[in-house]
Amino acid sequence: MTTTRCGHDTPTLSRSEAKAFMAARLPDWILSENGQSIERRFDVKGFAKAVYLCNLATYLADKSGHHPDLQLGWGYFSIRYTTHDADNGAGGLSVVDLHAAETFDQAIA
Numbered sequence: 001m002t003t004t005r006c007g008h009d010t011p012t013l014s015r016s017e018a019k020a021f022m023a024a025r026l027p028d029w030i031l032s033e034n035g036q037s038i039e040r041r042f043d044v045k046g047f048a049k050a051v052y053l054c055n056l057a058t059y060l061a062d063k064s065g066h067h068p069d070l071q072l073g074w075g076y077f078s079i080r081y082t083t084h085d086a087d088n089g090a091g092g093l094s095v096v097d098l099h100a101a102e103t104f105d106q107a108i109a
């Protein structure tokens with residue numbers, strides 16, 4: 001598992017840097033229109049599976065110190081990573097988000 005800590009000194013990624021990494025290693029994630037976050041959405045049966053995914057994301061977030069935005073409801077769960085602290089607090093997508101997404105993918109594989 002790759003864990004990278006984020007902070008104010010974390011640089012943001014260009015759209016092309018993000019796209020290159022995602023094409024190689026995050027095929028199920030989508031880059032937001034503004035290039036500042038990545039999201040993966042799951043369609044699941046019922047409610048409990050959505051909650052399990054949410055609980056897993058919560059566990060990994062507290063373990064790594066990097067916290068995604070989570071949404072769930074009956075039949076779906078979505079997870080979005082962005083780095084609030086990046087670029088001296090301006091925020092944006094960083095390598096920490098890409099690594100966190102990869103860790104999440106590995107945990108559910």
Ligand SMILES: C[C@H](O)[C@H](O)[C@H]1CNC2=NC(N)=NC(=O)C2=N1
Nearest residue numbers: 006065066067068082083084085
């Ligand atoms: C001090 C603490 O590690 C930081 O505030 C962390 C906490 N979790 C975080 N999560 C996310 N997604 N972005 C951050 O910049 C961030 N910062």
